[in-house]
Amino acid sequence: MRVVSLASEDDFTGWRDAARGLARAGVPASEILWQVGDAPTDLFADEAVLPPAAPRPLKVPRAFLDLAQSAILHRDPKRFALLYTLLAGDPHRVADQADPLVRRLEAMARQVRQDIHKMRAFVRFREVRDALPFPGTGEPNTRYVAWFEPEHHIVRANARFFVERFTSMRWSILTPELSLHWDTETLSEGPSTTKADAPGEDPVEDIWKTYYASIFNPARLKTGMMLKEMPRRYWKNMPETALVRELVATARQRETAMVATQPRPGGNIEGAWQALRDEAAHCTRCDLFRHATQIVFGEGPVDARMMIVGEQPGDQEDLAGRPFVGPAGEMFDRAMAQAGIDRDTVYVTNAVKHFKFERRGKRRIHSKPDAGEVQACRWWYEQERLLVKPEMTIALGATAARQLLGKAVTITATRGRAIELPEGGLGWVTIHPSFLLRMPDRSKAEDEFAAFVEDLKGAAKALS
Numbered sequence: 001m002r003v004v005s006l007a008s009e010d011d012f013t014g015w016r017d018a019a020r021g022l023a024r025a026g027v028p029a030s031e032i033l034w035q036v037g038d039a040p041t042d043l044f045a046d047e048a049v050l051p052p053a054a055p056r057p058l059k060v061p062r063a064f065l066d067l068a069q070s071a072i073l074h075r076d077p078k079r080f081a082l083l084y085t086l087l088a089g090d091p092h093r094v095a096d097q098a099d100p101l102v103r104r105l106e107a108m109a110r111q112v113r114q115d116i117h118k119m120r121a122f123v124r125f126r127e128v129r130d131a132l133p134f135p136g137t138g139e140p141n142t143r144y145v146a147w148f149e150p151e152h153h154i155v156r157a158n159a160r161f162f163v164e165r166f167t168s169m170r171w172s173i174l175t176p177e178l179s180l181h182w183d184t185e186t187l188s189e190g191p192s193t194t195k196a197d198a199p200g201e202d203p204v205e206d207i208w209k210t211y212y213a214s215i216f217n218p219a220r221l222k223t224g225m226m227l228k229e230m231p232r233r234y235w236k237n238m239p240e241t242a243l244v245r246e247l248v249a250t251a252r253q254r255e256t257a258m259v260a261t262q263p264r265p266g267g268n269i270e271g272a273w274q275a276l277r278d279e280a281a282h283c284t285r286c287d288l289f290r291h292a293t294q295i296v297f298g299e300g301p302v303d304a305r306m307m308i309v310g311e312q313p314g315d316q317e318d319l320a321g322r323p324f325v326g327p328a329g330e331m332f333d334r335a336m337a338q339a340g341i342d343r344d345t346v347y348v349t350n351a352v353k354h355f356k357f358e359r360r361g362k363r364r365i366h367s368k369p370d371a372g373e374v375q376a377c378r379w380w381y382e383q384e385r386l387l388v389k390p391e392m393t394i395a396l397g398a399t400a401a402r403q404l405l406g407k408a409v410t411i412t413a414t415r416g417r418a419i420e421l422p423e424g425g426l427g428w429v430t431i432h433p434s435f436l437l438r439m440p441d442r443s444k445a446e447d448e449f450a451a452f453v454e455d456l457k458g459a460a461k462a463l464s
Protein backbone atom coordinates (compact mmCIF):
# COMPACT_ATOMS: atom_id res chain seq x y z
CA MET A 1 0.00 0.00 0.00
CA ARG A 2 1.31 3.46 -0.88
CA VAL A 3 0.29 6.34 1.35
CA VAL A 4 0.12 9.79 -0.17
CA SER A 5 -0.10 12.62 2.34
CA LEU A 6 -1.54 15.81 0.91
CA ALA A 7 -0.82 19.16 2.54
CA SER A 8 -4.48 20.19 2.84
CA GLU A 9 -8.00 19.22 1.84
CA ASP A 10 -7.73 21.40 -1.27
CA ASP A 11 -4.17 20.45 -2.23
CA PHE A 12 -4.73 20.03 -5.95
CA THR A 13 -1.06 20.46 -6.87
CA GLY A 14 0.01 17.83 -4.35
CA TRP A 15 -2.61 15.40 -5.63
CA ARG A 16 -1.74 16.08 -9.27
CA ASP A 17 2.01 15.59 -8.81
CA ALA A 18 1.61 12.40 -6.81
CA ALA A 19 -1.11 11.04 -9.09
CA ARG A 20 0.97 11.65 -12.22
CA GLY A 21 3.95 9.78 -10.79
CA LEU A 22 1.83 6.88 -9.59
CA ALA A 23 -0.14 6.58 -12.83
CA ARG A 24 3.07 6.62 -14.88
CA ALA A 25 4.43 3.89 -12.63
CA GLY A 26 1.25 1.89 -13.28
CA VAL A 27 0.22 1.72 -9.61
CA PRO A 28 -3.44 0.58 -9.39
CA ALA A 29 -5.92 2.76 -7.48
CA SER A 30 -6.55 -0.07 -5.01
CA GLU A 31 -2.95 0.18 -3.78
CA ILE A 32 -3.03 3.83 -2.83
CA LEU A 33 -4.24 5.41 0.38
CA TRP A 34 -4.83 9.14 0.09
CA GLN A 35 -4.75 11.13 3.28
CA VAL A 36 -4.61 14.78 4.30
CA GLY A 37 -1.89 16.01 6.65
CA ASP A 38 0.11 13.58 8.70
CA ALA A 39 -2.85 11.54 9.88
CA PRO A 40 -1.32 8.41 11.44
CA THR A 41 -1.94 5.15 9.66
CA ASP A 42 -1.28 1.72 11.05
CA LEU A 43 -0.78 0.16 7.64
CA PHE A 44 2.65 -0.98 6.64
CA ALA A 45 2.92 1.78 4.17
CA ASP A 46 5.42 2.21 1.45
CA GLU A 47 5.58 6.01 1.55
CA ALA A 48 7.83 6.69 -1.38
CA VAL A 49 6.63 6.62 -4.94
CA LEU A 50 9.28 4.52 -6.63
CA PRO A 51 10.40 5.70 -10.01
CA PRO A 52 9.11 3.24 -12.61
CA ALA A 53 11.56 1.22 -14.65
CA ALA A 54 9.85 2.31 -17.86
CA PRO A 55 7.35 5.10 -17.21
CA ARG A 56 4.06 4.93 -19.14
CA PRO A 57 3.29 7.96 -21.24
CA LEU A 58 0.43 9.96 -19.74
CA LYS A 59 -1.54 12.44 -21.79
CA VAL A 60 -4.14 14.27 -19.80
CA PRO A 61 -6.86 16.26 -21.59
CA ARG A 62 -7.62 19.79 -20.39
CA ALA A 63 -11.20 18.74 -19.55
CA PHE A 64 -9.87 16.22 -17.05
CA LEU A 65 -7.79 18.87 -15.29
CA ASP A 66 -10.77 21.24 -15.17
CA LEU A 67 -12.91 18.50 -13.68
CA ALA A 68 -10.21 17.51 -11.16
CA GLN A 69 -9.60 21.07 -10.04
CA SER A 70 -13.23 21.43 -9.00
CA ALA A 71 -13.95 17.89 -7.80
CA ILE A 72 -10.87 17.90 -5.56
CA LEU A 73 -12.60 20.54 -3.42
CA HIS A 74 -15.55 18.27 -2.65
CA ARG A 75 -15.95 17.15 0.95
CA ASP A 76 -16.23 13.46 -0.02
CA PRO A 77 -13.01 11.76 1.21
CA LYS A 78 -13.17 9.38 -1.77
CA ARG A 79 -12.61 12.19 -4.27
CA PHE A 80 -8.82 11.68 -4.47
CA ALA A 81 -9.17 7.97 -5.20
CA LEU A 82 -12.01 8.44 -7.70
CA LEU A 83 -10.05 11.02 -9.65
CA TYR A 84 -7.02 8.79 -9.61
CA THR A 85 -9.08 5.87 -10.93
CA LEU A 86 -10.10 7.96 -13.92
CA LEU A 87 -6.57 9.29 -14.46
CA ALA A 88 -4.84 5.94 -14.24
CA GLY A 89 -7.50 4.21 -16.36
CA ASP A 90 -8.07 6.52 -19.29
CA PRO A 91 -8.46 10.25 -18.56
CA HIS A 92 -9.96 10.72 -22.06
CA ARG A 93 -13.07 8.97 -20.72
CA VAL A 94 -13.86 12.39 -19.26
CA ALA A 95 -15.62 13.17 -22.55
CA ASP A 96 -18.00 10.23 -22.09
CA GLN A 97 -20.98 11.72 -20.28
CA ALA A 98 -22.56 8.27 -19.92
CA ASP A 99 -19.61 6.88 -17.94
CA PRO A 100 -20.79 6.39 -14.32
CA LEU A 101 -17.45 7.46 -12.82
CA VAL A 102 -17.34 10.60 -14.95
CA ARG A 103 -20.96 11.37 -13.99
CA ARG A 104 -20.17 10.99 -10.31
CA LEU A 105 -17.14 13.27 -10.55
CA GLU A 106 -19.08 15.79 -12.66
CA ALA A 107 -21.80 15.88 -10.01
CA MET A 108 -19.15 16.56 -7.35
CA ALA A 109 -17.61 19.33 -9.47
CA ARG A 110 -21.05 20.85 -9.96
CA GLN A 111 -21.77 20.87 -6.23
CA VAL A 112 -18.40 22.51 -5.60
CA ARG A 113 -19.08 25.22 -8.18
CA GLN A 114 -22.46 25.86 -6.60
CA ASP A 115 -20.84 26.20 -3.19
CA ILE A 116 -18.28 28.64 -4.61
CA HIS A 117 -21.09 30.69 -6.04
CA LYS A 118 -23.06 30.57 -2.77
CA MET A 119 -20.07 31.87 -0.84
CA ARG A 120 -19.71 34.75 -3.30
CA ALA A 121 -23.36 35.62 -3.07
CA PHE A 122 -23.97 35.14 0.63
CA VAL A 123 -20.89 36.30 2.52
CA ARG A 124 -21.95 39.35 4.52
CA PHE A 125 -19.42 41.56 6.23
CA ARG A 126 -19.98 43.15 9.61
CA GLU A 127 -18.12 46.28 10.56
CA VAL A 128 -15.70 46.10 13.45
CA ARG A 129 -13.91 49.21 14.75
CA ASP A 130 -10.79 48.93 16.80
CA ALA A 131 -10.59 51.22 19.81
CA LEU A 132 -7.29 52.64 18.51
CA PRO A 133 -7.15 54.62 15.25
CA PHE A 134 -5.20 53.37 12.25
CA PRO A 135 -1.46 53.88 12.88
CA GLY A 136 0.00 56.80 10.98
CA THR A 137 -3.17 58.24 9.46
CA GLY A 138 -5.30 58.51 12.60
CA GLU A 139 -8.30 57.25 10.53
CA PRO A 140 -10.81 54.98 12.29
CA ASN A 141 -9.41 51.48 12.25
CA THR A 142 -12.21 49.61 10.51
CA ARG A 143 -12.24 45.96 9.52
CA TYR A 144 -15.08 44.01 7.97
CA VAL A 145 -15.57 40.51 9.27
CA ALA A 146 -17.77 37.76 7.85
CA TRP A 147 -18.64 34.29 9.04
CA PHE A 148 -19.33 31.59 6.46
CA GLU A 149 -19.88 27.84 6.67
CA PRO A 150 -19.05 26.26 3.32
CA GLU A 151 -20.18 22.79 2.41
CA HIS A 152 -16.97 21.92 0.56
CA HIS A 153 -13.30 22.93 0.76
CA ILE A 154 -13.74 26.06 -1.32
CA VAL A 155 -12.54 28.90 0.90
CA ARG A 156 -9.01 29.19 -0.45
CA ALA A 157 -10.23 28.78 -4.03
CA ASN A 158 -12.53 31.77 -3.49
CA ALA A 159 -9.95 34.06 -1.87
CA ARG A 160 -8.91 35.82 -5.09
CA PHE A 161 -12.52 36.69 -5.83
CA PHE A 162 -12.95 38.52 -2.52
CA VAL A 163 -9.58 40.26 -2.88
CA GLU A 164 -10.62 41.59 -6.28
CA ARG A 165 -14.09 42.56 -5.17
CA PHE A 166 -13.15 44.21 -1.89
CA THR A 167 -9.60 45.36 -2.64
CA SER A 168 -9.72 48.60 -0.69
CA MET A 169 -11.39 47.15 2.42
CA ARG A 170 -9.64 45.46 5.31
CA TRP A 171 -11.57 42.26 5.80
CA SER A 172 -11.52 38.81 7.37
CA ILE A 173 -13.60 35.83 6.39
CA LEU A 174 -13.90 33.32 9.21
CA THR A 175 -14.85 29.72 8.49
CA PRO A 176 -14.69 26.44 10.41
CA GLU A 177 -11.81 25.34 8.14
CA LEU A 178 -9.55 28.38 8.00
CA SER A 179 -9.72 32.14 8.10
CA LEU A 180 -8.68 34.60 5.40
CA HIS A 181 -7.40 38.09 6.18
CA TRP A 182 -6.84 40.93 3.70
CA ASP A 183 -5.19 44.20 4.73
CA THR A 184 -5.61 45.93 1.31
CA GLU A 185 -2.22 44.61 0.19
CA THR A 186 -1.55 41.15 1.53
CA LEU A 187 -3.71 38.10 1.90
CA SER A 188 -2.92 35.89 4.87
CA GLU A 189 -4.43 32.76 6.32
CA GLY A 190 -5.28 31.97 9.89
CA PRO A 191 -6.61 28.93 11.69
CA SER A 192 -10.16 27.61 11.78
CA THR A 193 -12.69 29.66 13.76
CA THR A 194 -16.11 29.30 15.30
CA LYS A 195 -19.13 31.50 14.86
CA ALA A 196 -18.50 32.92 18.32
CA ASP A 197 -15.32 34.56 16.93
CA ALA A 198 -17.37 36.63 14.48
CA PRO A 199 -19.02 39.88 15.55
CA GLY A 200 -22.79 40.16 16.08
CA GLU A 201 -25.24 42.89 15.07
CA ASP A 202 -23.77 46.13 13.77
CA PRO A 203 -24.57 49.20 11.66
CA VAL A 204 -23.51 47.62 8.36
CA GLU A 205 -26.32 45.12 8.78
CA ASP A 206 -28.83 47.92 8.46
CA ILE A 207 -27.42 48.72 5.04
CA TRP A 208 -27.80 45.13 3.90
CA LYS A 209 -31.28 44.92 5.32
CA THR A 210 -32.34 48.11 3.58
CA TYR A 211 -30.81 46.98 0.31
CA TYR A 212 -32.47 43.60 0.55
CA ALA A 213 -35.85 45.08 1.39
CA SER A 214 -35.53 47.42 -1.58
CA ILE A 215 -34.72 44.67 -4.08
CA PHE A 216 -37.25 42.25 -2.60
CA ASN A 217 -40.02 42.22 -5.15
CA PRO A 218 -43.13 40.53 -3.78
CA ALA A 219 -44.58 40.18 -7.26
CA ARG A 220 -41.81 37.68 -7.94
CA LEU A 221 -42.06 35.89 -4.65
CA LYS A 222 -41.69 32.16 -5.02
CA THR A 223 -40.66 30.69 -1.71
CA GLY A 224 -39.47 27.49 -3.37
CA MET A 225 -37.15 29.43 -5.64
CA MET A 226 -35.93 31.54 -2.74
CA LEU A 227 -35.09 28.48 -0.75
CA LYS A 228 -33.34 26.96 -3.71
CA GLU A 229 -31.22 30.05 -4.20
CA MET A 230 -30.62 30.71 -0.56
CA PRO A 231 -30.67 27.40 1.30
CA ARG A 232 -31.81 27.57 4.91
CA ARG A 233 -28.33 26.66 6.04
CA TYR A 234 -27.20 30.14 4.96
CA TRP A 235 -30.17 31.99 6.33
CA LYS A 236 -29.03 31.94 9.90
CA ASN A 237 -25.85 33.86 9.07
CA MET A 238 -27.44 36.56 6.96
CA PRO A 239 -28.77 39.69 8.62
CA GLU A 240 -31.38 40.26 5.93
CA THR A 241 -33.00 36.90 6.59
CA ALA A 242 -34.33 38.40 9.78
CA LEU A 243 -36.54 40.30 7.36
CA VAL A 244 -37.56 37.36 5.20
CA ARG A 245 -40.35 36.01 7.39
CA GLU A 246 -41.87 39.45 7.65
CA LEU A 247 -41.44 40.13 3.97
CA VAL A 248 -43.04 36.85 3.02
CA ALA A 249 -45.91 37.41 5.44
CA THR A 250 -46.68 40.84 4.03
CA ALA A 251 -45.91 40.02 0.44
CA ARG A 252 -49.55 39.91 -0.70
CA GLN A 253 -50.34 43.33 0.74
CA ARG A 254 -47.12 44.75 -0.64
CA GLU A 255 -47.87 43.31 -4.04
CA THR A 256 -51.33 44.86 -4.09
CA ALA A 257 -49.90 48.16 -2.90
CA MET A 258 -47.15 48.00 -5.45
CA VAL A 259 -49.44 47.25 -8.34
CA ALA A 260 -51.61 50.16 -7.25
CA THR A 261 -48.79 52.64 -6.86
CA GLN A 262 -46.29 51.56 -9.48
CA PRO A 263 -47.07 51.68 -13.15
CA ARG A 264 -44.35 49.11 -13.92
CA PRO A 265 -44.08 45.83 -12.10
CA GLY A 266 -40.71 45.36 -10.46
CA GLY A 267 -40.34 49.09 -9.84
CA ASN A 268 -38.17 48.63 -6.76
CA ILE A 269 -35.73 46.43 -8.68
CA GLU A 270 -35.65 49.11 -11.30
CA GLY A 271 -34.44 51.57 -8.65
CA ALA A 272 -31.65 49.24 -7.62
CA TRP A 273 -30.74 48.75 -11.29
CA GLN A 274 -30.60 52.51 -11.92
CA ALA A 275 -28.33 52.94 -8.89
CA LEU A 276 -26.10 50.21 -10.28
CA ARG A 277 -25.95 51.78 -13.73
CA ASP A 278 -25.11 55.20 -12.21
CA GLU A 279 -22.32 53.63 -10.20
CA ALA A 280 -20.99 51.82 -13.28
CA ALA A 281 -20.77 55.14 -15.13
CA HIS A 282 -17.72 55.93 -12.95
CA CYS A 283 -16.09 52.53 -13.35
CA THR A 284 -12.29 52.46 -13.39
CA ARG A 285 -11.87 48.73 -12.71
CA CYS A 286 -9.69 48.39 -15.82
CA ASP A 287 -8.06 50.87 -18.19
CA LEU A 288 -10.71 50.78 -20.91
CA PHE A 289 -12.59 53.72 -19.39
CA ARG A 290 -9.68 56.00 -20.31
CA HIS A 291 -10.39 56.06 -24.06
CA ALA A 292 -14.04 55.10 -24.36
CA THR A 293 -16.68 57.83 -24.62
CA GLN A 294 -18.89 56.34 -21.93
CA ILE A 295 -19.94 53.08 -20.37
CA VAL A 296 -22.55 51.12 -22.31
CA PHE A 297 -24.60 49.43 -19.65
CA GLY A 298 -27.21 46.74 -20.25
CA GLU A 299 -30.76 47.75 -21.16
CA GLY A 300 -34.20 46.21 -21.21
CA PRO A 301 -36.79 45.14 -18.66
CA VAL A 302 -35.15 44.34 -15.34
CA ASP A 303 -37.63 41.50 -14.85
CA ALA A 304 -36.86 39.99 -18.27
CA ARG A 305 -36.84 36.19 -18.42
CA MET A 306 -34.13 36.27 -21.08
CA MET A 307 -30.76 38.00 -21.03
CA ILE A 308 -28.53 38.38 -24.08
CA VAL A 309 -24.83 39.02 -23.62
CA GLY A 310 -22.63 40.43 -26.37
CA GLU A 311 -18.88 41.00 -26.35
CA GLN A 312 -18.37 44.74 -25.92
CA PRO A 313 -19.87 47.90 -27.40
CA GLY A 314 -18.69 48.90 -30.85
CA ASP A 315 -17.96 52.34 -32.25
CA GLN A 316 -21.62 53.35 -32.61
CA GLU A 317 -22.67 51.87 -29.29
CA ASP A 318 -19.87 53.81 -27.59
CA LEU A 319 -21.24 57.06 -29.02
CA ALA A 320 -24.91 56.25 -28.41
CA GLY A 321 -24.42 54.71 -24.95
CA ARG A 322 -26.66 51.75 -25.90
CA PRO A 323 -25.84 48.14 -26.76
CA PHE A 324 -26.31 46.67 -30.23
CA VAL A 325 -27.32 49.75 -32.19
CA GLY A 326 -24.60 49.59 -34.91
CA PRO A 327 -24.16 47.14 -37.81
CA ALA A 328 -23.88 44.08 -35.52
CA GLY A 329 -27.00 45.35 -33.78
CA GLU A 330 -28.89 45.45 -37.10
CA MET A 331 -27.92 41.86 -37.81
CA PHE A 332 -28.90 40.92 -34.26
CA ASP A 333 -32.29 42.63 -34.58
CA ARG A 334 -32.99 40.87 -37.88
CA ALA A 335 -32.14 37.46 -36.41
CA MET A 336 -34.22 38.12 -33.28
CA ALA A 337 -37.20 39.12 -35.42
CA GLN A 338 -36.89 35.97 -37.53
CA ALA A 339 -36.62 33.87 -34.37
CA GLY A 340 -39.83 35.48 -33.12
CA ILE A 341 -38.20 37.08 -30.06
CA ASP A 342 -39.25 40.62 -29.25
CA ARG A 343 -36.11 42.57 -28.32
CA ASP A 344 -38.15 44.81 -26.04
CA THR A 345 -38.85 41.85 -23.74
CA VAL A 346 -35.18 40.91 -23.39
CA TYR A 347 -32.38 42.36 -21.24
CA VAL A 348 -29.43 43.04 -23.57
CA THR A 349 -25.95 43.63 -22.21
CA ASN A 350 -22.27 43.04 -22.93
CA ALA A 351 -19.52 41.04 -21.23
CA VAL A 352 -17.32 44.16 -21.27
CA LYS A 353 -18.95 47.54 -21.00
CA HIS A 354 -16.40 49.92 -22.47
CA PHE A 355 -15.39 50.07 -26.14
CA LYS A 356 -11.85 48.84 -26.74
CA PHE A 357 -10.30 50.00 -29.97
CA GLU A 358 -7.17 50.94 -31.87
CA ARG A 359 -6.98 54.21 -33.71
CA ARG A 360 -6.16 54.05 -37.42
CA GLY A 361 -6.28 57.55 -38.77
CA LYS A 362 -9.76 58.79 -38.02
CA ARG A 363 -11.18 55.31 -37.57
CA ARG A 364 -11.51 53.42 -34.33
CA ILE A 365 -11.02 49.73 -35.00
CA HIS A 366 -12.54 47.19 -32.63
CA SER A 367 -9.98 45.34 -30.51
CA LYS A 368 -10.87 42.19 -28.59
CA PRO A 369 -10.98 42.57 -24.78
CA ASP A 370 -8.40 40.45 -22.96
CA ALA A 371 -9.07 38.01 -20.11
CA GLY A 372 -8.19 40.64 -17.46
CA GLU A 373 -10.67 43.12 -18.90
CA VAL A 374 -13.39 40.46 -19.07
CA GLN A 375 -12.66 39.54 -15.46
CA ALA A 376 -12.67 43.17 -14.30
CA CYS A 377 -16.08 43.70 -15.89
CA ARG A 378 -17.48 40.54 -14.33
CA TRP A 379 -18.44 42.60 -11.32
CA TRP A 380 -21.08 44.55 -13.32
CA TYR A 381 -22.25 41.50 -15.18
CA GLU A 382 -22.82 39.63 -11.90
CA GLN A 383 -24.67 42.56 -10.37
CA GLU A 384 -26.93 42.74 -13.43
CA ARG A 385 -27.64 39.01 -13.09
CA LEU A 386 -28.44 39.31 -9.39
CA LEU A 387 -31.12 41.87 -10.21
CA VAL A 388 -32.51 40.44 -13.46
CA LYS A 389 -32.24 36.76 -12.47
CA PRO A 390 -32.75 35.61 -16.06
CA GLU A 391 -34.11 32.14 -16.65
CA MET A 392 -32.24 31.96 -19.95
CA THR A 393 -29.01 33.73 -20.90
CA ILE A 394 -27.74 33.67 -24.48
CA ALA A 395 -24.04 34.36 -24.94
CA LEU A 396 -23.13 35.76 -28.36
CA GLY A 397 -19.58 34.72 -29.18
CA ALA A 398 -16.59 33.49 -27.21
CA THR A 399 -16.08 36.51 -24.94
CA ALA A 400 -19.69 36.44 -23.79
CA ALA A 401 -19.49 32.66 -23.34
CA ARG A 402 -16.42 33.14 -21.14
CA GLN A 403 -18.33 35.59 -18.96
CA LEU A 404 -21.37 33.32 -18.85
CA LEU A 405 -19.50 30.13 -17.96
CA GLY A 406 -16.62 31.66 -16.00
CA LYS A 407 -13.99 30.02 -18.19
CA ALA A 408 -12.70 30.05 -21.76
CA VAL A 409 -14.72 27.74 -24.02
CA THR A 410 -15.00 27.20 -27.75
CA ILE A 411 -18.23 28.00 -29.56
CA THR A 412 -18.14 24.66 -31.37
CA ALA A 413 -18.05 22.68 -28.14
CA THR A 414 -20.79 24.61 -26.36
CA ARG A 415 -23.10 25.92 -29.06
CA GLY A 416 -26.84 25.35 -29.36
CA ARG A 417 -27.75 23.50 -26.16
CA ALA A 418 -29.07 24.46 -22.76
CA ILE A 419 -26.37 24.58 -20.08
CA GLU A 420 -27.35 24.65 -16.42
CA LEU A 421 -25.71 27.57 -14.65
CA PRO A 422 -24.47 27.20 -11.07
CA GLU A 423 -26.26 30.38 -10.01
CA GLY A 424 -29.56 29.07 -11.46
CA GLY A 425 -31.16 29.46 -14.87
CA LEU A 426 -29.97 28.17 -18.22
CA GLY A 427 -27.20 29.36 -20.48
CA TRP A 428 -27.04 29.04 -24.28
CA VAL A 429 -24.01 29.78 -26.46
CA THR A 430 -24.13 30.85 -30.09
CA ILE A 431 -22.11 32.90 -32.55
CA HIS A 432 -21.65 36.67 -32.46
CA PRO A 433 -23.55 38.52 -35.21
CA SER A 434 -20.40 40.39 -36.29
CA PHE A 435 -18.99 37.01 -37.36
CA LEU A 436 -21.70 37.03 -40.06
CA LEU A 437 -20.72 40.55 -41.12
CA ARG A 438 -17.14 39.45 -41.65
CA MET A 439 -17.99 36.46 -43.90
CA PRO A 440 -17.01 37.21 -47.50
CA ASP A 441 -19.00 34.33 -49.04
CA ARG A 442 -22.66 35.45 -49.24
CA SER A 443 -24.20 32.01 -49.50
CA LYS A 444 -22.18 30.70 -46.55
CA ALA A 445 -23.15 33.81 -44.60
CA GLU A 446 -26.82 33.09 -45.33
CA ASP A 447 -26.47 29.51 -44.07
CA GLU A 448 -24.74 30.77 -40.94
CA PHE A 449 -27.43 33.39 -40.43
CA ALA A 450 -30.09 30.67 -40.63
CA ALA A 451 -28.17 28.59 -38.06
CA PHE A 452 -27.93 31.64 -35.80
CA VAL A 453 -31.71 32.12 -36.03
CA GLU A 454 -32.20 28.42 -35.22
CA ASP A 455 -29.99 28.83 -32.11
CA LEU A 456 -32.06 31.77 -30.93
CA LYS A 457 -35.26 29.81 -31.54
CA GLY A 458 -33.80 26.85 -29.62
CA ALA A 459 -33.05 29.05 -26.62
CA ALA A 460 -36.54 30.57 -26.71
CA LYS A 461 -38.05 27.09 -26.86
CA ALA A 462 -35.93 25.85 -23.93
CA LEU A 463 -37.18 28.85 -21.98
CA SER A 464 -40.82 28.18 -22.69
Ligand code: URA
Binds near residue numbers: 317325329350434
Ligand atom coordinates in the same frame (compact mmCIF):
# COMPACT_ATOMS: atom_id res chain seq x y z
N1 URA B 1 -21.06 44.00 -30.46
C1 URA B 1 -21.32 43.61 -29.19
O1 URA B 1 -20.89 42.56 -28.75
N2 URA B 1 -22.05 44.39 -28.44
C2 URA B 1 -22.56 45.51 -28.86
O2 URA B 1 -23.23 46.16 -28.07
C3 URA B 1 -22.30 45.90 -30.20
C4 URA B 1 -21.54 45.12 -30.98
